[in-house]
Amino acid sequence: xxxxxxNLPQIxxxxxxxxxxxxxxLVFHNGIDLPEFSAFVLxxxxxxxxxxxxxxKKYIAIAKQHGLSFILETPTWRSxxxxxxxxxxxxxxxxEINQESVELLLQIRxxxxxxxxxxxxxxxxxxxxxxxxxDEMMTIEAAENYHAQQIRTFSNTEADLVTAITLTYVEEAIxxxxxxxxxxxxxxxxxxxETDGKxxxxxxxxxAIETVDAATNNYAAYYMINCAHPTHFQNSIKxxxxxxxxIRSVRANASTKSxxxxxxxxxxxxxxxxxxxxxxxxxxxxxxNLNVLxxxxxxxxxxxxxxxxxxxx
Numbered sequence: 001x002x003x004x005x006x007n008l009p010q011i012x013x014x015x016x017x018x019x020x021x022x023x024x025x026l027v028f029h030n031g032i033d034l035p036e037f038s039a040f041v042l043x044x045x046x047x048x049x050x051x052x053x054x055x056x057k058k059y060i061a062i063a064k065q066h067g068l069s070f071i072l073e074t075p076t077w078r079s080x081x082x083x084x085x086x087x088x089x090x091x092x093x094x095x096e097i098n099q100e101s102v103e104l105l106l107q108i109r110x111x112x113x114x115x116x117x118x119x120x121x122x123x124x125x126x127x128x129x130x131x132x133x134x135d136e137m138m139t140i141e142a143a144e145n146y147h148a149q150q151i152r153t154f155s156n157t158e159a160d161l162v163t164a165i166t167l168t169y170v171e172e173a174i175x176x177x178x179x180x181x182x183x184x185x186x187x188x189x190x191x192x193x194e195t196d197g198k199x200x201x202x203x204x205x206x207x208a209i210e211t212v213d214a215a216t217n218n219y220a221a222y223y224m225i226n227c228a229h230p231t232h233f234q235n236s237i238k239x240x241x242x243x244x245x246x247i248r249s250v251r252a253n254a255s256t257k258s259x260x261x262x263x264x265x266x267x268x269x270x271x272x273x274x275x276x277x278x279x280x281x282x283x284x285x286x287x288x289n290l291n292v293l294x295x296x297x298x299x300x301x302x303x304x305x306x307x308x309x310x311x312x313x
Contacts, residue, residue: 004160008186008221009069009118010248010292015312016120017063017304018071018251018294019056025300026055028268035087038078043097049104058301060112066308069118071292072108074101077126077165080150095153098123102157122188123154123162125176131166131192131227132259134200140215143175148182155183163188165251166227166296169201170211177216188249190224195258197236205236209243222289224249227296229256229271230279237286245289250280254298262297270298277306284311 010016023039026032042048063070076098084094109119129135154162164176173189180187191208209223223246230252254271284290295303
């Protein structure tokens, strides 16, 4: 029996924290080799699972310091069939990894959750493609079929919802939402944008949200913008349009570089943690429902601490 699936507490005015750019932190700060940027490989042994537990501790400490609730994301951004096959994993092994990832987060929740600090468990999905560029554009039906297995696996666990991160075009997003609805599990859709504030497909954030909502009868619980610096999309969210109310989460990059520049970087660009927090404060002025705050590439616990400083004092 899931704890929050039928009543997601983040659909409220309460501030929730989440973690940062898991993969970049593990690679650049922990010196861990992640083939194909796949953190799920750490689930294969006790040492890897302990690494993931230690990773979350810094962010949980920040949340508790400020009396905030927390959203735990499984390390499964790459654990869908295409990426698993590239790394030699069978479908059955991927199902087991996705299940065990939820179980790992259940252990963390049982250890840290209190009446005043709720811990939500999200099954993390990633795009079939690269995440920075569109190397293969699926139809809605193909996307639904591709993501159905991973979503079905999460729906049969104690995950409270699924979250799709770093999507680049609307057809894949619609397919994911439809697959989630078929499994009766809440879903969050996270779009990434380029430095011009548009998705890699060339569409605006407004177009993406309105199109997905129209095609799915507003089934998505809410939307996220991730894997882009706040300055990349701050001009795209101005005004008082209704679609902006659907954005509840931002997981921004620490770097102001473009996706192409980041792809070629061999040194981590950590940006300016203090300015990172300041930018989140500005975003909250435009996105009045924004209440799920975390980071993406290049950010770490310092950036999340600054977000707390500038958003809640």
